[in-house]
Amino acid sequence: MLRPRSSTLLCAVLILSSSALAQNQTVPNQTIPGPGNAQAVKTAQASPLVQSAYDFLIGQTFLLKDSNLRYQTLDALANPNTCILHRANLKLADKQNIVAELLAQGLLNRADDTTFPGGLLAGVFPPVLHDPSACPQLPQSFWSAPGSAFGSHHSYPGGLPVHESNNDTADINLGEEYAHVYGSTDPATGTAALNILGIYLPHPDNPSPNALKLDHDLLLGAPLWHDWAKSIVFQWNADGSEFLELSIGGSGAGLDNYGAAGDARTGGHHILSIAESMLRGFSPAFIITQASAHSAPTSGNEFKVVNWIRAAAIIARLDLVAKGYLITDSHGNLRLPALRQTGQVDLLAAGQTNILTEYELHNLSDADFTFSGPAVAADQLVLAQLAPAFGYDPTQTAVYNNRFRNVVLSNYSAERLYTIYSHSGLDGVRNEIAKLHAAGKL
Template sequence: MNTLSRRNFLHGSALIGVSVAAAAMTPMAAVAAGPKNCRSVKEVFSMSDVDMAKNSEVVQSAYDTIVNVAKKINNSSLRSSILSILENPAPSIAEGNEAGILSSLKKEKLIASDAKAIFPRIQNKKQSPQPFWSAPGSGYGSHHAYPGGLATHTALNVVSAQALYENYRHINNLDLDWDDAVGGEILHDLHKPWVFQWEKNHACRVEQTLAGTGEHHVLSVAESIKRGIKPSLVVAQACAHEHPSSKQGEALVVGWLKAASIIAGVDPVKSGLLAADQKTLPLPRRMEGYVVHLADHDWVISSSACQWSVQALKDLAKEQYGITDETQFNAFRNYVLANLTAMRLYGILSSQGRKAFAADVARVIKL
């Protein structure tokens, strides 16, 4: 992500503020501010990460936000496809010939020459290894790294995409495709439940690199292609990690679409994903991808907020709860963050200090 992206995002955020300021506290924020359940550390240690997300009102409210927006997709077939993916983001792409795909990716220099596999482990290719709503938002050292983090991350991004769409319409009189802009954001991380599977120690699987970015991105785009999502939305979705305003940036997006097309078993040009020379996106370039890209910038603050919150939780776990074992701490932090979110906790830590931070944690977990 480059400086241009962040500058444009911050400009867009000022406009988004107009919409947000007028809104009441969302159900997600309300349940984070007033959690109903307080469990003992012993209870938490016995919970699975999926159960933590399932029993979190914050996570379920965030997921409801995403689903409710998905229900507003105008095209009925597209709406049905997106809702189906949210319900079960099964990796249908894993049914492809992995050896042949790996060979093609290596030939195009889209994966490391010594790579042995493409796909994360999967037992049932027709069933996601976990629900969409229980996955973390990213790797264990990055943003929203807790059960349900994907839901809280995506909920904010989807709301941001809607606001950006409206802001560009009202300020610039742009007639963008709402389904592509918002739908692309809903689907942008659809395979994080597959990539970031929970491990026995309550950490998640380590992500691999594919076509120069985290594998979840390319695998998600490939899944959209495989499921017949319309090309213009897939192109917008592919822009989540970069925008095509520079040759270098566009080359990255083109590479992701090429890799995703190989995995999905389609010709990217005939499928309407790339221009005829396979060097650019279809021309003229559409703007919906920029909405997806800018709306995905939640990571800019949430990565650091999660890391700083986790460090404060580690100190607190040792000092007040006597937790020093890594697996037990992972369970402790996962449960706390699933119920309060890393963003909320860091907001308290940064504005009110460690005493207020500890008091907020004590609302959901006790000795």
């Protein structure tokens, strides 16, 4: 493996919230990564939960069948000196040109240039190591990054591998679920038949002729790549909070749906991860599956996925049509291509989006934030209530975040703590924290 092994409660909550204002976030052309990154690495490295999640992801990587996908994913996750390809050899003028093109294409909100810390340039190009060079590198370990913005889901050191482990497991299980419900056939007739007593699932390397055909690499690989750039976007401030994240992929004017009503803005990590995948040489099917994490291209939402691919291609400086990521329809609009479909109905002409089942499954696998986010919000209140008993004052933001909040969440996860709280109340959570204290981790 390529790694080393209070005042009042209301006051505490207000301070917890304000600590996410990223007072240490860098500005354009400043190449210093987050000052709290080293502390986050130390916290994540000491967490069995985080390290076991990371080990799981590396193990999953070896199950990828496509040799380039397997090699590039292993390099991105396990190589501490991996190169960030979408940042390679970018000079200031290159970055400015990319931001200008994103603005011209309606894929950034111009107003963010005055409200986002450091402006649009800092949001699209957060500081990384060895920038500019032929091999810029991650500003922190992949496994020390959080899973989202401070106070949101998996927002603790190592939350990223924990989040990805959950999503990867979910995507594979969703594929098996579809095989159970939609892919089973009667051996005698070959017609669909759900066996409620238990369904035989053939081995992926030796499928039944009648088995539902799903791409194993898309189901397993897309969740590994979707959030990869969070290690770049969500760096750590000295006080244990995180950098803010810029929204990319839309104008913010509400007209992102080919000029009609629609808002395609999404977290910058999503776009940067797609740009990196493009430059790693992944297939159009993989790129579109990955891009579907934040919205499946169904129910009128194709424009979102299209815009995210457009933005990523601009950052990667690639011709998205020539690469086969998108096509141009009869109205001159960029649309999703018809992959795996030959001699079939022209779905675009019929007004139907071209989709693969894997797009939808990947989108569903990324949906745990519906619980994980509220769990963090609740846990922060619980931890602020319990902290004084362990010698920590929630109003002392830096000490509290770095030595208590982040340590507790990194070792237990918000989901586990909230489940314990819902069953056993404050006493249950207090007992869990006491174990960390007795082990000398607090």
